[in-house]
Amino acid sequence: MRLVINRENIKTFVRKTLGCGCPEEVFGHIDCRPGVALDEKTLLRNKLAIGGRLLIYIMEVSSSDALGALIPFLVDKGSNERDSLGFNRARLVLVTDDIDQIKKAASHIFEKTQKDEKIHLHLIHKHGIPDFL
Numbered sequence: 001m002r003l004v005i006n007r008e009n010i011k012t013f014v015r016k017t018l019g020c021g022c023p024e025e026v027f028g029h030i031d032c033r034p035g036v037a038l039d040e041k042t043l044l045r046n047k048l049a050i051g052g053r054l055l056i057y058i059m060e061v062s063s064s065d066a067l068g069a070l071i072p073f074l075v076d077k078g079s080n081e082r083d084s085l086g087f088n089r090a091r092l093v094l095v096t097d098d099i100d101q102i103k104k105a106a107s108h109i110f111e112k113t114q115k116d117e118k119i120h121l122h123l124i125h126k127h128g129i130p131d132f133l
Contacts, residue, residue: 005032009130014050018091018122026051032132038077042070045095046132055082058093058129064105071109071121079119093122095129 011027014020031049038044038057048056057078061067074092082090092110096102103123110121 003032003034003133005030006130006132010048010050010132013130013132014048014054014056017124017128018056018093020054020089020091022051022054026053034133038073042073045129048132049085049087052086053088055085055087055090056093057090058095060095060126061102061106062096062098064102067102067105067109071106072113075110075113075115075119079115082118088118090119091122092119093124095124095126097126099123099125 007027007030010030010032014022027050029051033047034045036044036047042059044057045060046056046058048054048058050056055078057074059070059074061070071092078090078092082088094102094106106121106123
């Protein structure tokens with residue numbers, strides 16, 4: 001069964017919510033996959049690959065307890081996949097009901113995590129994620 005993606009919702013999310021200035025032609029090819037397992041305990045809500053340039057991992061988090069291990073893991077996985085695919089950028093999106101509780105801890109951990117300038121972290125309230133499919 002082939003999933004039908006909502007291209008406009010994805011394009012609006014990437015441009016307006018994440019603030020990416022991707023040109024229109026990048027959105028000619030969008031791969032959106034729900035429920036992607038990165039390992040036996042890490043399940044992404046969605047993985048987006050856009051125009052051969054931008055990789056986006058979207059993961060729901062409910063507390064800051066596991067962020068100390070999760071964020072470095074996502075940075076490592078995202079950077080490696082971005083590079084192996086020949087993409088320009090990777091964005092890690094943490095989705096939560098409790099932005100205030102998660103944001104400070106996540107930002108601090110992300111700052112201390114070894115990474116390059118081509119990977120970014122975003123924290124978004126669950127209501128800020130549109131339907132991609």
